[in-house]
Amino acid sequence: MTTLAAPHERPDDRSLAVGASPAAIHAGLLPEDREAFLTAYGAALELARSTLHLAPVHHVVEEWRRRAVLQSxxxxxxxxxxxxxxxxxxxxxxxxxxxxxxxxxxxx
Incomplete structure (x- = not known):
């Protein structure tokens, strides 16, 4: 049986590429886009919760990561x-x- 490691047990606490975490994306956006990101991210989390599939979250994170790069x-x-x-x-x-x-x- 496989067990999941507790988050504090991971050596670097990074499961996403640098710049792809929601916190990094939020910080990299222009202030006027941050609320729209949080709304889209929240909706994707709710959809992922109801479908048990992370694709909506991955899609939103990647879409907004590209925007954050453009806005850097x-x-x-x-x-x-x-x-x-x-x-x-x-x-x-x-x-x-x-x-x-x-x-x-x-x-x-």
């Missing part, structure tokens, strides 16, 4: 959002457009 350099992220919005709109983004509007146009 806020200036570069804003520049990328601006370029994506211009690409999809086919025109320059107005200088006075709020960033959240630009993000929506970029699909981010």
């Amino acid at each position: 350099d806020p200036a570069a992220f804003r520049h990328s959002v601006l370029r994506a919005a211009e690409f999809f709109a086919g025109e320059a983004v107005p200088d006075d457009e709020p960033f959240e509007v630009t993000r929506t146009r970029a699909g981010l």
Whole structure:
């Protein structure tokens, strides 16, 4: 019979790749995205609890990990959002457009 080790018995307490823990993802996101992450993560945990399958949690963690990586350099992220919005709109983004509007146009 196989027994599970207690969490305190693991030598490094890391079962996920560096940067893929929910805490690391939350810390790496822009402040305005943290609540949305917690909501998505909570919903995935509830779904995992009801289905006894971790796929929803893995999906949310990976999706938001990628976002956290993109947002790790806020200036570069804003520049990328601006370029994506211009690409999809086919025109320059107005200088006075709020960033959240630009993000929506970029699909981010």
